[in-house]
Amino acid sequence: MKLIGSAASPFVRKVRVVMAEKRLDYQFVQENVWADDTTIAHSNPLGKVPCLIMEGSEAMFDSRVIVEYLDTLSPVGKLIPSQGRERAEVKTWEALADGVMDAGILWRLEATWPKRADGERSQAWMDRQRGKVLGGISAMSKGLGDKPFCSGIHLSLSDIAVGCALGWVSFRFPEIDWRTEFGNLDRLHEKLLQRPSFADTQPA
Ligand code: GSF
Numbered sequence: 001m002k003l004i005g006s007a008a009s010p011f012v013r014k015v016r017v018v019m020a021e022k023r024l025d026y027q028f029v030q031e032n033v034w035a036d037d038t039t040i041a042h043s044n045p046l047g048k049v050p051c052l053i054m055e056g057s058e059a060m061f062d063s064r065v066i067v068e069y070l071d072t073l074s075p076v077g078k079l080i081p082s083q084g085r086e087r088a089e090v091k092t093w094e095a096l097a098d099g100v101m102d103a104g105i106l107w108r109l110e111a112t113w114p115k116r117a118d119g120e121r122s123q124a125w126m127d128r129q130r131g132k133v134l135g136g137i138s139a140m141s142k143g144l145g146d147k148p149f150c151s152g153i154h155l156s157l158s159d160i161a162v163g164c165a166l167g168w169v170s171f172r173f174p175e176i177d178w179r180t181e182f183g184n185l186d187r188l189h190e191k192l193l194q195r196p197s198f199a200d201t202q203p204a
Pocket of ligand 1: 062
C-alpha cells in the first residue's frame with residue numbers, strides 16, 4: 001500500500017498512527033497538495049490527503065474511511081469496536097477530533113492562504129472557527145474526565161484521533177495553551193507520545 005500525504009497533516013498522521021499500531025507496512029509518499037503542480041487530483045478528485053493507494057492501484061479516501069478499512073486488515077490491536085454503542089462512541093470521538101482539525105484548518109487558511117488578499121480575510125469567520133476549536137478541546141477534556149482513555153479501557157481510535165488533533169493544535173496554534181487548562185488532556189497526550197506510533201509521526 002502507498003499512503004499519499006504530508007508530515008504536517010493531522011488527518012494523515014491519524015492514518016500513520018493506525019498503520020503503526022496495526023503493524024501494517026506501507027510506503028509514505030509525500031505530496032504538497034497546495035503546490036500548483038500537485039498531481040493529487042489523479043488519485044483523489046477532491047485534491048486532499050490522506051489518500052491510500054491499494055494494491056491494484058485503486059485509491060481510497062478520506063481518513064475515516066481509510067482507518068476503518070485498516071482496522072479490518074489485521075486482528076492486531078482492534079481500534080474500532082465492531083458494533084453497537086461502543087462503536088458509535090468511538091466514531092463520535094473521531095468526529096469531534098476531526099471537527100477540531102477541520103475548523104482549525106479553515107481558520108488557518110482564512111488567516112494565511114496566500115491566494116486570498118488581506119482585504120478578503122474575514123475576522124468573523126476566523127472567530128467562528130476558533131470557537132469550534134476551543135469548544136471542541138473543552139468537550140474532549142469533559143468527555144475524558146479522569147478516565148485513562150477516551151472510551152473503553154484500552155487504546156482506541158478515539159485516543160488516536162484526539163491525540164492527533166491536540167498535537168496539531170500545538171503545532172499550528174502554539175498560543176492555545178490547552179495543556180495548562182486541561183491537565184487530563186495533557187496526561188493523555190504525554191501517554192500517547194510514549195508510543196512509537198505517536199513519537200515517530202510528530203507534525204513537521
Ligand atoms: C480531510 C482531509 C484534509 O482536509 C479526511 O481525510 O479526513 N475529511 C478529510 N486534508 C487537507 C490536508 S490537512 O490540512 O490535513 C488537504 O488535503 N487539503 C487540501 C485542500 O485543497 O483542501
